[in-house]
Amino acid sequence: MADFTNRRRITSVAQLNSIQREQIALCGAAYDDEQLPADRRLSSDPDDESVLNFCELWDVVADGSPLYEAWFYQSDSGSIFLAGTTEMVAQIVQCGLECADGERELELGTAMVRAGLLPPGDSEFERFRRAADGTP
Template sequence: MAEFTHRRHITSVTQLGSAQLEQVRLCGTAYDDEDLPAERRLNQDAPDDEAVLYACELWDVVAADGTPLYEAWFYQSDSGSIFRAGTTEMVAQIIQCGLECEDPQRELELGTAMTRAGLLPPGDSEYDRFASGVS
């Protein structure tokens, strides 16, 4: 059973490792199709259309035994991107607060964990399914 843990507010590239810097770049590209470096995405002095990740949140998603599974980024109040831990492989996205994932098993795992962590709004069309943990 996956669990969202270790929530961090990210405001600077100095808080991140190399894989996370690339994740920030990929988050921004997924959000607005602009390929900009993490330094521009996290710069509060950059134009608003570039700094879409300023003051974002980064969560670890871990297995029951504490093994890191994913790194989940939340930004712009209703968006996010989820990567396999320590990689730049994007496995899911948050679009208008809803979870989008091509792998049904992973979607259920992440959706259930998001529901338990209070990260999926009760009004989401998939909330009841994820809250019950049934596919």
């Protein structure tokens, strides 16, 4: 069972390792199709395409092992990567989870429900809640 843990508010590129810098650049590109480096994505300059108004990084772990790194930004968006890589495996669009892999989607969706990260109004919330509770 996967769990969202280790929530960090990201306010500066100095908080990130090299892979996370690449991840935040990819997050921005997924959000607005602009190819900008991490320092511009986390800039306080109003002319940059910053995600500073809301940017969090979570670890997603199972049995103590990191599975994913989950970014939440711009209040209703996000990107989820395989841990320690730049391979994006899911996205958060208007607060909802989008994932092409059904098993991974169920794993992440149930973990999001348990962590309070998926709004109850989401069309998939009940399915993920039932899976998290172990009810049919």
